[in-house]
Amino acid sequence: DGGITQSPKYLFRKEGQNVTLSCEQNxxxxxxxxxxQDPGQGLRLIYYSQIVNDFQKGDIAEGxxxxxxxxxxxxxxxxxxQKNPTAFYLCASSIGGANTEAFFGQGTRLTVV
Amino acid sequence: GQSLEQPSEVxxxxxxxxxxxxxxxxxxxYGLSWYQQHDGGAPTFLSYNALDGLEETGRxxxxxxxxxxxxxxxxxxLQMKDSASYFCAVRSMDSNYQLIxxxxxxxxxxx
Numbered sequence: 001d002g003g004i005t006q007s008p009k010y011l012f013r014k015e016g017q018n019v020t021l022s023c024e025q026n027x028x029x030x031x032x033x034x035x036x037q038d039p040g041q042g043l044r045l046i047y048y049s050q051i052v053n054d055f056q057k058g059d060i061a062e063g064x065x066x067x068x069x070x071x072x073x074x075x076x077x078x079x080x081x082q083k084n085p086t087a088f089y090l091c092a093s094s095i096g097g098a099n100t101e102a103f104f105g106q107g108t109r110l111t112v113v
Numbered sequence: 114g115q116s117l118e119q120p121s122e123v124x125x126x127x128x129x130x131x132x133x134x135x136x137x138x139x140x141x142x143y144g145l146s147w148y149q150q151h152d153g154g155a156p157t158f159l160s161y162n163a164l165d166g167l168e169e170t171g172r173x174x175x176x177x178x179x180x181x182x183x184x185x186x187x188x189x190x191l192q193m194k195d196s197a198s199y200f201c202a203v204r205s206m207d208s209n210y211q212l213i214x215x216x217x218x219x220x221x222x223x224x
Contacts, residue, residue, distance in 0.1 A: 040121075040216070040217075041216055041217070042200055042214035042215050042217055043156070043212075045211055048211055056209070090156070101161065102158065105155060106154065106155050107154075107155055
């Protein structure tokens with residue numbers, strides 16, 4: 001079955017540690033995205049990539065980093081520079097270009113302890 | 114800047130019809146999308162409007178008026194499983210054509 005997979009579902013991090021969230025898709029989509037969602041809020045764009053080996057900052061990129069070495073994979077690293085990392089992180093993909101339908105993974109809930 | 118406004122919460126009765134409104138401010142508007150998200154789950158795509166008018170997909174319809182910078186999602190024959198949050202999102206030149214999301218409307222359905 002085609003889809004987009006995020007792992008892990010729950011993640012706990014100590015303050016001062018970097019942590020990497022995985023996102024893999026087998027939909028053959030060119031575009032991939034990372035969003036952050038806080039309770040009762042909409043989604044805010046962290047980073048996006050429209051093609052392999054290229055990515056752009058979204059609205060809240062500070063304290064985060066990404067890579068896009070393969071079409072299928074778009075991992076997100078939450079660095080120690082991110083002041084308030086506890087949130088629900090959603091990865092999405094789309095065909096790209098003018099196509100507007102985004103397909104989401106099930107999310108990773110990150111908690112700093 | 115760009116912004117989207119939608120009600121934070123709407124309550125309706127099972128079997129009824131409900132409308133969720135969305136107003137937006139942006140430059141270079143490209144289209145308005147609607148997504149559904151159940152608690153703790155991932156958003157799923159419902160509809161997209163680029164042109165004025167009504168788009169119907171089963172029990173759900175979405176409307177856009179570009180001149181009024183306004184759209185709505187209409188849900189008919191409400192079922193308990195429709196209890197979820199509904200997000201409008203716009204794509205525009207302002208956002209480099211990436212989706213900018215409203216804060217979501219929590220739909221509560223009573224039997």
